Amino acid sequence: MLDDVRPDVPVRTPTSRVRKRHEATRAEILAAAWSLVRAHGLAALTLRDVAREVGMRAPSLYSYFPSKNAIYDAMYVQGCREFVEYYEQIPVTDDALTDLRAGMHAFVRFCTDDPARYQLLFQRTLPGFEPTPDSFSWAVRGLDLLRRRLSVHGYDEDVLDLLTAIGTGLADQQISNDPGGDRWIRLIDDAMTMFHNHVSR
Amino acid sequence: MLDDVRPDVPVRTPTSRVRKRHEATRAEILAAAWSLVRAHGLAALTLRDVAREVGMRAPSLYSYFPSKNAIYDAMYVQGCREFVEYYEQIPVTDDALTDLRAGMHAFVRFCTDDPARYQLLFQRTLPGFEPTPDSFSWAVRGLDLLRRRLSVHGYDEDVLDLLTAIGTGLADQQISNDPGGDRWIRLIDDAMTMFHNHVSR
DNA sequence: GTCTATATTTGGATAGAC
DNA sequence: GTCTATCCAAATATAGAC
Numbered sequence A, B: 001m002l003d004d005v006r007p008d009v010p011v012r013t014p015t016s017r018v019r020k021r022h023e024a025t026r027a028e029i030l031a032a033a034w035s036l037v038r039a040h041g042l043a044a045l046t047l048r049d050v051a052r053e054v055g056m057r058a059p060s061l062y063s064y065f066p067s068k069n070a071i072y073d074a075m076y077v078q079g080c081r082e083f084v085e086y087y088e089q090i091p092v093t094d095d096a097l098t099d100l101r102a103g104m105h106a107f108v109r110f111c112t113d114d115p116a117r118y119q120l121l122f123q124r125t126l127p128g129f130e131p132t133p134d135s136f137s138w139a140v141r142g143l144d145l146l147r148r149r150l151s152v153h154g155y156d157e158d159v160l161d162l163l164t165a166i167g168t169g170l171a172d173q174q175i176s177n178d179p180g181g182d183r184w185i186r187l188i189d190d191a192m193t194m195f196h197n198h199v200s201r
Numbered sequence C: 001g002t003c004t005a006t007a008t009t010t011g012g013a014t015a016g017a018c
Numbered sequence D: 001g002t003c004t005a006t007c008c009a010a011a012t013a014t015a016g017a018c
Helices: A015-040 A049-052 A057-062 A068-088 A094-111 A114-124 A133-151 A157-177 A183-200 B016-040 B047-053 B060-064 B067-087 B096-113 B115-121 B133-151 B157-177 B185-199
Strands: none
Touching: A015 A068, A015 A114, A015 A183, A049 A057, A049 B016, A068 A094, A068 A114, A068 A133, A094 A114, A094 A133, A094 A183, A114 A157, A114 B115, A133 A157, A133 B047, A133 B115, A157 B157, A157 B185, A183 B157, A183 B185, B016 B047, B016 B067, B016 B115, B047 B060, B067 B096, B067 B133, B096 B115, B096 B157, B096 B185, B115 B157, B133 B157, B157 B185
């Protein structure tokens, strides 16, 4: 084939420039989708709205995502990556209680910062959606990070399960019953004291 | 008017017999709706499906409920009443830890027994629905009962908030990450020991 | 009260021109 | 890649006969 004369840039492979533009538009679409779900709820997202937000018509989105669920799926991966980034920037000390408190504050803040994201990642009540196995592996990665952070101080499985329950409970109550406030956030330090005393018995 | 000749049973007022039949059909419709949401998810409920389940056509449901959300609303009230019934049958002892454990087991069991009901009552992620003020008062009633049960042993507000966080967290993790199992259920007694030791400091 | 028929809306997805 | 036009399906709700 003639194409093989220039194997580095074969016909049909978009140039790096074109690919970058494509990726940029994809990112713009996702940003618009996030903006909409934050404003109107996760389940209220429609392709028409997303398209209008980025100055397109709905069918044009199909050049970037094969379906609506593919958009949700990409948002899911983004959320997982944000979670990992959130956690990696928390310093680890040699004091278990300090780390527990910092970790729990980070977790609850991550959840309350964006309830729509919380619903997508952790509640999974979206009608027809579930993440692809590939995307779900990102969630596993985030959870692993969380567990590794905590197992540094020697906690076992059951104790980690108790801790995740306290975490989701605090975040859930804060979001459901005092959105924008701090009624459960201000219980975090005390809750971690309780937890720490218990597991150090 | 001639109707006034028999003021006990005026025209246009259905007889007790007719009213009872009407109520029975309403109950049948609600039972069908519960059955469907348990099988296919809370958000997947459609009037056609409900009607088919009770041997009707969709428009006939409008003789019993003015809208789909009115059905959700009636289910919401039913769920709240079931919650109250669940709690009223729990014996109160003079031992705080015993009551904490029994109360928390009851709460988590109530949630895990019917995840669709849990979602309707506590998560409130249903697209266009929110309970009418009248129905919501039933939820307040349930929460009041819960608080009264616990305040018997002298807990203050912040402590109750911590306890509700632990409760929703345990229920949420059990439903989301181990449906049908007992991975978080078996942590309840230990969690209540932790809580009790902490607040009795 | 129940039905058939239908209005209305909505929204995901596709075809094909440019 | 983007558009217009359209399809298709689902689902709530209403009108009016019986």
